[in-house]
Amino acid sequence: MYYPFTSKTEWEVVKWVKLHGSSSTTFLDLLSIDGVKQVVITGEAFDVYYHDIIKCVKSLYSDLDFARYLTFAPEWHYTDEDQTVCLFHDMHTGKWWWEMQKKLDEHCPGGTIVLIIISSDKTQVTMFCNKTAYPIYLTIGNIPKEIRHKPSCGTHILLAYLPTTCLEHMTNKASCCRTIANLYHACLCRVLALLKPAGLDGVLMHSGDGALHCCHLLFTSFVGDYPEQLLATGIKFRECPKCDVKAKDTGSNMVPFHLRKLGEVLDALAALDHGNLAFVCACATAGVRPIIHPFWEDLPFANIFWAITPDVLHQLYQGLIKHLLGWLSAAFGAAEIDTCCRWLPPNHHIHIFTKGITCLSHVSGAEHAQICCFILGIIIDISLPDNLDVSHLLRSVQGLLDFLYLAQYPCHSSETLHSLDEALDLFHENKEIFIQLAKDAYCATNHKDEFIQMTCWLEQKEKILWHLKYVTWCLAGGHQSEPYHSHPPDMTFRHELVMTRHPSAKAVSIQKLVEDYGATHFHEALTCYITRHSQSGHPEPLQDQALENLAGNIHFPFQSLPVFHKIKCKGHVTLDSVHAKPQQRSGSRLVAHRCHLVANNYLPTRLAIFALPPKSIPLLFPPTFDIPPHLAYIEWFTPFPSTPDRNNGLYKLSRSMRSSDRVASVELVGDIEHSVHLIPRFGDIAPQEWTSETVLDDCNTFWLNSYIDRHINNFANLAQEGFPDVQQPRALQLGAR
Structure with missing residues (x-):
């Protein structure tokens, strides 16, 4: 009705x-x-709006879209037949579910656990006069994370709106904070009240496939940023919401720590019955705030300190990386760091900060993630003041970045968790360099208004060092060091290549390929490719000189070719893109051709993607040869070194040259596996004539950027374990003729 x-x-x-x-x-x-419900705190009434949590869980549990994906029991996953290396990739593969299932079976055998995940984040609603809303969301861990993490799948339900108030009438700040915390927990107690009987006695629920289960709804995880975690757990600011490490010891890896003991906290909360003073003292001893009946106090099998989840955005990007940028700016100088940022070569994954990174304010998590992609590479060759050893600083930065990328793996094993510990140990072993640099600045002051003085001291020292580097570079003739040569590891990216149905340019002349696309030796490279494959049935492989002689007799039955400017590489979770665009004129400025480097066994310095006209194929190749639809003109870098640099963990590369000319060839587009990014070796001071658009041509030596995304980072970690030797591509020296 x-x-x-x-x-x-x-x-x-x-x-x-x-x-x-x-x-x-x-x-x-x-x-x-x-x-409509009301909560009364210190005589003041507040409204709280919420759904019936049991109905919300039932709607998710019985959703037909999730029926085929739901998990109902814990599992062990292994990487090997001997079951020695465990895999952890979702809630049903973790240890928590196993432990809860054992406890539940002792109470009610055969019950199915429904994992309740609560998340909250106070939101500023700018459209309504800067008012705030306090939403609480609900989802269940029985739905796989690949589905839960997609907002479009509808796996999260708006469970409640909590009241938002600053309690401006309360002048005592400590009392105000306690009251707000008690209001928060009183509201959540009301919202989650039905979880207590549902967790102990169970609720009959149909899953999407029609099966009836006796479901026990257990509070499992709480998702929120650091202030939310403190509010939920009742832990004081600057302390860890999960473990018992003291605030003063959070920067050390030598102090032992343990998960907070829930039993001791519950005993302290029970002291409320003995009076206010006893309650406050007991809570202080247990290390929590005096909260009256927190929402998790009576929830069956709940442990709030287990439930807190890591926060990559706020704790790593907005926390750890924010501090790291401040340390590096103080160590190397903002001007030199910003210069190197502006001159990075473009890439599909990279944002070029044209004004540098040290002047940014209110840096977002996405911007911090972008900065992580290149920050190590741009500081490798910059010198520290007082001739301090830069290797310790580079290793500490490498350790933090490795930890950041490892922490975001979608699937962990007992081995990768060990690597996570090793990355953190690498930082702690070398972090003293940051303390030493800060002490140098502090000692130069008179310890009054020291922050202002330290800033001036660092600025003056930065300018002196900047000019010193320039003078040193000029005296050295402005040349880069000699290229580095070694052997390549095999790259193991596996992506599906997707080409556009139609070319970006239908008819590009060979002359334009040379001039605008940078395909300097296109004619010679293509003739060698045709010669090599037209002789594929020869009983003995022809030598390079014989191939070159035959290549000189080939004439193209075409004047122009269709050219493609982009390749998309689709992987399991990422969409990569490789660009090969011609130079263009923007007003009076000539914009250089754009090439996103691609990975197989070698790296190209230049790339042009094209196809052969179908009518010309029978004239150039034998009938038995299956010509691929797309080819690529490539000028090569040297092979990968067998090991990365010991100070920074990156691979050093240089141009592949033969008789003072570049090595080029035509290869299959199918050999392209992933775009990569190279960071120029800037030296003590970056040459002023370099630009982002021309640096790939101006610089001779580069660092392979292994922090472009976690897949490249995973390759770099695997590469250090050793790769089999690979054969050098058949690339003739083409410039001599």
């Missing part, structure tokens, strides 16, 4: 909103509606 409203409560609330004015009885009329 209340259609189109879903319930009587919804109809009554909407009617109240539309018909009632701001009279003295308006608020009482709202509270008289069945379903």
Whole structure:
């Protein structure tokens, strides 16, 4: 009878909103509606709006879209037949579910656990006069994370809106904070109250496939940023919401720590029955705030300190990386770091900060993630003041970045978790360099208004060092060091290549390929490719000189070729893109051709993607040869070194040259596996004539950027374990003729 409203409560609330004015009885009329609840704290009433949590869980559990993906029991996953290396990639593969299943079976054998995940984040609603909303969301861990993490799948339900208030009438700040915390927990107690009987006694629920389960709804995880974690656990600011490490010891890896003991905390909370003073003292001893009945106190099998989840955005990007940028700016100088940032070569994954990174304010998590992609590479060759050893600083930065990328692996094993510990140990072993640099700045002051003085001291020293580097570079003739040569590891990316149906340019002349696309030796490279494959049935492989002689007799039956400017590489979770665009004129400025380097056994310095006209193929190749639809002109870098640099963990590369000319060839586009990014070796001071658009041509030596994304980072970690030797591609020296 209340259609189109879903319930009587919804109809009554909407009617109240539309018909009632701001009279003295308006608020009482709202509270008289069945379903609108009120929480009273220190004599003040607050409204809390929420759904029935059991109905919300049932709607997710019985959703037909999730039926085939739901998990109902814990599992062990292994990487080997001997079951020595465990895999952890979702909630049903973790240890928590196993332990809870054992506890539940002791209480109620055969029950199915439904993992309740609660998340919250106070939101600023700028469209409504800067008002705040406090939403609480619900999802269940029985739905795989690959589905839960996609907002479009509808796996999260808006469970409640908590009241937001600053309690401005309370002048005592400590009392105000305690009251807000108690309000938060009192509201959540009301919202989650039905979880207590549902967790102990179970609820009959149908899954999407029609099967009936006796489900026990257990509070499992709480997702929120650091302030939310402190509010939920009752832990004081600057302390860890999960373990018992002291605030002063959070920067050390030598102090032992353990998960906070829930039993001791519950005992302290029970001291409320013995009076306020005893309650406050007991809570202080247990290391928690004096919260009256936190929402998790009576939830069955719940441990709030287990439930807190890591926060990559705030704790790693906005926390760890923010501090790292400040340390590096103080160590190397903002000007030199910003210069190197502006001159990085473009890449599909890289954002070029044209104004540098040290001047950014209110840096977002996405911007911090972008900075992580290149920060190590741009500081490798910059010198520290007082001739301090830069290797310790590079290793500490490498350790932090490795930890950051490892922590975001979608699937962990007992081995990768060990690597996570090793990365953190690498930082702690070398972090003293940051302390030493800070002490140098502090000692140069008179210890009064030291922050202002330290800033001036660092700025002056930075300018001196900057000019010193410039002078040193000029005296050295402005040349880069000699290229580095060694042997390549085999890259193991596996992506599906996707080409556009139609070329970006239907008819590009060979002359334009040479001039605008940078394909300097295109004619010679293509003739060698044709010669090599037209002789594929020869009983003995022809030598390079013989191939070159035959290649000189080949004439192209075409004047122009279709050219493609982009390749998409689709992987399991990422979409990569490789660009090969011609140079263009932007007003009076000539914009250089754009090439995103691609990975197989070698790296190209230049790339042009094209196809051969179908009518010309029978004239150039034997009938038995299956010509691929797309080819690529490539000028090569040297092979990968067998090991990365010991100070920074990156691979050093240089141009592949033969007789003072570049090595080039035509290869299959199918050999392209992933775009990569190279960071120029800037030296002590970056040459002023370099630009982002020309640096790939101006610089001779580069660092392979292994922090472009976690897949490249995973390759770099695997590469250090050793790769089999690979054969050098058949690339003839083409420039001599």
